[in-house]
Amino acid sequence: MENMTMTSHVDTCFDCAKACEECATACIEAGDTDSKGHDMTACIKLCRDCADICTLCGRLTARGSQFMKSFMAVCAEACEACAAECEKHASHFAHCKACAEACRKCAEECRQMAA
Structure with missing residues (x-):
């Protein structure tokens, strides 16, 4: 895998983790339901999981781990x-x-990247 492509992918993973953390925090600060009464619990949980998974995917990619490609499939699913x-x-x-x-x-x- 080309180094520049790997660097770009690491950035994408960390950018996604950041967006997920910001979303989860904003949802928590807004309360358990949105203005239309929708429960935001699933959003918060998925954002937190996704942030952790993206962070790990980025770290594995950055170090060129033998597990990075298989983990990318999990990251995509999350x-x-x-x-x-x-x-x-x-x-x-x-x-x-x-x-x-x-x-x-x-x-x-x-x-x-995993293909």
Whole structure:
């Protein structure tokens, strides 16, 4: 794997983790439900899981771990689940929209890199 591609992927993973952390924090600060009464618990949980998984994926990629490619598949799965949940709230929360976009980008890259 080309070094520049790996560096870019590491950045994508960490950018996604950051978006997930920001989304989870904003959801927690807003309370357990959004303005339309939707329960935000699933969003918070998925964002927290996704942030941890993306961080580990980025770290494994940065060190060229023998496990990075198989872990990228797990990362893509987590990102897709998080994006799907955040998209439910994207029309009324900018942080959910940003998180969904970062997760979709990371999932796509992980799938390409793992292939």
